[in-house]
Amino acid sequence: MVNFGPKESVPERFRDRNLHYHNPTVTLMRTTKENNLQIGKFIGSQLKTHSKDQSKVKVLLPMKGVSMIDAPGQPFHDPEADTELFNAVISELDGTDILVEKVPDHINDEKFAAQVAEALMTMLDVDVDPRANRLANARRRKWSFDHGATVNVIRRSSTMEVPTVLED
Numbered sequence: 001m002v003n004f005g006p007k008e009s010v011p012e013r014f015r016d017r018n019l020h021y022h023n024p025t026v027t028l029m030r031t032t033k034e035n036n037l038q039i040g041k042f043i044g045s046q047l048k049t050h051s052k053d054q055s056k057v058k059v060l061l062p063m064k065g066v067s068m069i070d071a072p073g074q075p076f077h078d079p080e081a082d083t084e085l086f087n088a089v090i091s092e093l094d095g096t097d098i099l100v101e102k103v104p105d106h107i108n109d110e111k112f113a114a115q116v117a118e119a120l121m122t123m124l125d126v127d128v129d130p131r132a133n134r135l136a137n138a139r140r141r142k143w144s145f146d147h148g149a150t151v152n153v154i155r156r157s158s159t160m161e162v163p164t165v166l167e168d
Contacts, residue, residue: 001028001030001067001069001070001076002014002029002031003026003028003029004026004027004029005026005027006024006025006027007019007021007027009027010027010029014029017029017030017032018075018076018078020069020075020076028069028076030070030075030076030078030081031081031085032081033078033080033081033084034084035081036081036082036084036085036088037084037085037088038088039085039088040084040085040086040087040088040089040091040092041088041091041092043088043089043092044088044089044090044092044093045092047059047093047096047098048092048093051098054096054097054098055097056123057097057098057099058098058099058100058101058123059089059093059098059099059100059101060101060103060112060115060116060119061086061089061090061100061101061102061103062103062105062106062107062109062112063082063086063103063104063105064105064106064109065077065079065082065106065107066082066085066107067107068108070082071106071108086102101119103115
């Protein structure tokens with residue numbers, strides 16, 4: 001997706017595209033299959049070019065969507081565009097030591113997060129006590145995954161005072 005400011009800031013040439021008005025200051029634009037082909041090639045190229053040790057890089061592709069609004073029933077759900085992105089990344093990384101794994105979940109699914117965490121722990125060669133994992137899961141369930149709620153909790157617990165009016 002492409003981020004713009006208020007809807008008036010979207011360039012004329014993009015106004016007929018799939019736009020999502022997130023709030024008065026943020027307008028999002030869904031990328032097309034053609035855009036995603038270019039983006040996927042760029043991602044793969046950057047990984048190849050800038051990885052110091054390709055054997056220490058692993059890409060996990062969430063096959064059911066890459067954003068909260070790229071899920072079934074959501075405004076940016078476009079499996080064909082996502083597939084174009086993923087295929088371009090895979091193609092660009094073919095023949096390298098970079099591992100690419102298709103994960104049959106959405107990026108916001110708990111199963112996907114668990115696979116990312118497991119891949120990271122494996123690459124870092126860290127052993128995890130299964131009991132610690134169960135405890136972390138129990139603690140996590142007490143918190144909302146909603147970003148807005150998390151921000152509000154942080155704001156309420158903050159000791160920093162922010163001025164409401166800036167003086168010249």
